[in-house]
Amino acid sequence: MKSKIRRCNKDYTYTMSERCPTCGEKTFIPIPPRFSPVDKYVKYRIELKKGVKLSC
Structure with a gap:
């Protein structure tokens, strides 16, 4: 099983789980x-960085 450290965007805590243990994000x-x-x-x-609309 390959696991990487993950970070919560809300309170910047590092964890190994899919959800933040402190805020649940x-x-x-x-x-x-x-x-x-x-x-x-x-x-x-x-195109996404420039903000150009993609035409598929």
């Missing part, structure tokens, strides 16, 4: 995803 993994030079979704992330 959903936690997330604070580590960014690995970079890949062959990224097929880079176009969508750039």
